[in-house]
Amino acid sequence: MRKKGKTYFFDTPPIIMSGAGVVGKKEGEGPLRNAFDMIFEDTTLGQDSFELSESAMLHDAIIRALSKANRSPQEIDFVLCGDLLDQCTGSCFALKDLEIPFVGMYGACSTMALTLCDASMLIESGAGTCVAAASSHFASSERQFRFPLEYGGQRPPTAQWTVTGAGAMVLSDQKSVEQSLKNNPHISAVHIGTITDLGIKDANNMGAAMAPVDAILRP
Numbered sequence: 694m695r696k697k698g699k700t701y702f703f704d705t706p707p708i709i710m711s712g713a714g715v716v717g718k719k720e721g722e723g724p725l726r727n728a729f730d731m732i733f734e735d736t737t738l739g740q741d742s743f744e745l746s747e748s749a750m751l752h753d754a755i756i757r758a759l760s761k762a763n764r765s766p767q768e769i770d771f772v773l774c775g776d777l778l779d780q781c782t783g784s785c786f787a788l789k790d791l792e793i794p795f796v797g798m799y800g801a802c803s804t805m806a807l808t809l810c811d812a813s814m815l816i817e818s819g820a821g822t823c824v825a826a827a828s829s830h831f832a833s834s835e836r837q838f839r840f841p842l843e844y845g846g847q848r849p850p851t852a853q854w855t856v857t858g859a860g861a862m863v864l865s866d867q868k869s870v871e872q873s874l875k876n877n878p879h880i881s882a883v884h885i886g887t888i889t890d891l892g893i894k895d896a897n898n899m900g901a902a903m904a905p906v907d908a909i910l911r912p
Contacts, residue, residue: 706879711761717857747830750859751787758861773808810883828859
């Protein structure tokens, strides 16, 4: 692994073996609907709480990604995963029956990118195969960060709509990948940013808080 500035370049870039994405009803009505592996019309997935339904979505996405990669949970060295709930509760319940070494991560909207970055660095350091994953649920995040839906609070014009969905990718080092997957996308470099705070005070307008970072990366 070579460093140039704050970017790390991999000598043997990890390969993305497979990926899976599952979403709720609202996301399935959008322009990306044909890109998802599963659209759940019932966003509770038959669970007793929104938090449990988020865990069920995440579990589903990970199992789908593993199936596409033709890998069992026992063949995975690490799963790096996160969500928007306290202490990665959603991820813990999603993974508790898979018995894969688990690294819980929290990066809010950057969690999927963060798990991919760290999984890639683990693979470059000697881990053979990792899963990178993330999830969120509109109703569970509302309860976490704002007001429960049952409260009936009025949403301001700048309020964000957190996605209901989960995604997972299986990554591996090049020697562990079948020849048929050698041309799959590689992760050749990672760049983990610093904190940027330009004083946005509106807790409902997360987009404005994140936009300055994007402007710095791509002026």
